[in-house]
Amino acid sequence: MSIDINLTDERPSFVTHLDCSISGETYPADQVHGLSGAGRPLLVRYDLDGIRAAVSREEMTARPAGLWRWRELLPVRHVADVVSLGEVETPLVPIPVSGGPHVLVKDEGRLPTGSFKARGLVMAVAMAKALGIKRIAMPTNGNAGAALAAYASRVGIETIVFCPEDTPEVNVREIAMQGARVWRVNGLIDECGAIVAEGAKQGRWFDFSTLKEPYRIEGKKTMGLELALQLGWRMPDAIFYPTGGGTGLIGMWKSFDELEKLGWIGSKRPRMYAVQAAGCAPIVKAFEDGVEHAERWEGAHTVAAGIRVPKAVGDFLILRAVRESGGRALAVEDADTLAAVADCARQDGLLLCPEGGATLAAYRRARAEGLVSADEEVVLFNCATGLKYPMPEAPNWLDRTQPIEWDRL
Ligand SMILES: *Cc1c(COP(=O)(O)O)cnc(C)c1O
Numbered sequence: 531m532s533i534d535i536n537l538t539d540e541r542p543s544f545v546t547h548l549d550c551s552i553s554g555e556t557y558p559a560d561q562v563h564g565l566s567g568a569g570r571p572l573l574v575r576y577d578l579d580g581i582r583a584a585v586s587r588e589e590m591t592a593r594p595a596g597l598w599r600w601r602e603l604l605p606v607r608h609v610a611d612v613v614s615l616g617e618v619e620t621p622l623v624p625i626p627v628s629g630g631p632h633v634l635v636k637d638e639g640r641l642p643t644g645s646f647k648a649r650g651l652v653m654a655v656a657m658a659k660a661l662g663i664k665r666i667a668m669p670t671n672g673n674a675g676a677a678l679a680a681y682a683s684r685v686g687i688e689t690i691v692f693c694p695e696d697t698p699e700v701n702v703r704e705i706a707m708q709g710a711r712v713w714r715v716n717g718l719i720d721e722c723g724a725i726v727a728e729g730a731k732q733g734r735w736f737d738f739s740t741l742k743e744p745y746r747i748e749g750k751k752t753m754g755l756e757l758a759l760q761l762g763w764r765m766p767d768a769i770f771y772p773t774g775g776g777t778g779l780i781g782m783w784k785s786f787d788e789l790e791k792l793g794w795i796g797s798k799r800p801r802m803y804a805v806q807a808a809g810c811a812p813i814v815k816a817f818e819d820g821v822e823h824a825e826r827w828e829g830a831h832t833v834a835a836g837i838r839v840p841k842a843v844g845d846f847l848i849l850r851a852v853r854e855s856g857g858r859a860l861a862v863e864d865a866d867t868l869a870a871v872a873d874c875a876r877q878d879g880l881l882l883c884p885e886g887g888a889t890l891a892a893y894r895r896a897r898a899e900g901l902v903s904a905d906e907e908v909v910l911f912n913c914a915t916g917l918k919y920p921m922p923e924a925p926n927w928l929d930r931t932q933p934i935e936w937d938r939l
Pocket residue numbers: 645647673674740772773774775776777778779836837883885886913914
């Protein structure tokens with residue numbers, strides 16, 4: 531393989547066990563797990579003292595960049611189980627005009643399959659391979675299914691993917707092209723999830739829904755690890771994250787704790803802003819109501835398909851992280867999201883996906899409401915390449931056989 535992930539079995543994982551995110555009950559590592567007995571996500575735990583003794587912050591910084599540099603903090607034990615399509619370190623791109631002088635976009639659109647779902651799925655598929663899982667099913671709004679299909683095909687695992695019927699055509703075709711059996715379903719993502727759950731109960735496949743297996747969080751947490759390293763082992767003042775199932779927000783929050791326990795960062799944390807669309811904002815409603823769990827959002831609709839998630843299993847983990855951080859959950863209108871995408875593309879040359887546009891729209895609102903000040907350092911997450919999404923028409927057409935009206939060009 532020509533991808534230099536530079537790994538040997540001398541640098542093993544330091545995973546010790548898993549525990550239930552609600553009851554704390556522990557589960558053994560190196561076994562197939564879904565949700566905990568309490569029906570909640572499992573969190574992977576590590577021997578952090580062991581890691582501190584084995585690798586220094588400086589050594590970590592000196593390694594080749596990319597997701598697999600974090601190997602000690604990831605669950606995969608053997609190099610033979612590592613799968614990779616070249617998970618690059620994503621850049622922090624300043625957007626001084628459409629955002630502000632201290633606004634950085636972490637551009638996750640540069641990852642394999644064009645979205646940050648690659649981070650979660652590369653890890654979950656590697657663990658599925660290690661644990662001998664042969665067939666996987668998943669509900670998806672598009673990007674997760676594409677990443678699953680790509681990584682699973684690469685290691686010879688069969689995949690069946692269910693999409694809400696209004697999933698963009700390009701996503702459905704990408705999933706099919708990368709080797710999955712993909713089905714459009716006349717329902718929303720949680721209704722697709724019910725089909726996956728029923729098939730899993732019948733023993734047809736393993737359920738890879740968001741947070742229903744423990745390892746996607748571990749892949750997504752590399753966003754937090756990477757961010758800390760890129761900023762010179764310190765934290766920004768605020769993070770704006772487009773929140774659907776919340777894997778990334780939960781994962782980053784977990785990674786900051788791990789980094790502090792390793793002594794690699796201090797106790798400062800960014801305020802976490804969970805961004806949702808006004809047409810599907812269950813976490814915002816729960817945040818404002820002061821409750822721990824969110825109710826299903828009825829009639830969900832938004833242009834930002836990645837955050838059209840009416841009900842999240844990890845709702846309490848998202849809300850807990852947001853509250854502990856001193857941040858907030860914010861809803862933005864689609865019109866403001868699309869205006870933010872257009873401004874960022876025209877003024878700063880960076881094409882965001884709609885979900886990324888939602889974080890810029892939320893940042894602007896937070897500035898207007900005085901939640902964030904102009905001199906604070908802020909990181910917005912653009913979670914997919916804007917190229918996967920429909921764009922406004924560009925209808926100009928030039929007939930080169932006619933006289934050209936040069937002043938109109
Ligand atoms: C999946 C997705 C999200 C939401 O991510 P979660 O971690 O599941 O909340 C946001 N944006 C895009 C483009 C996505 O594909």
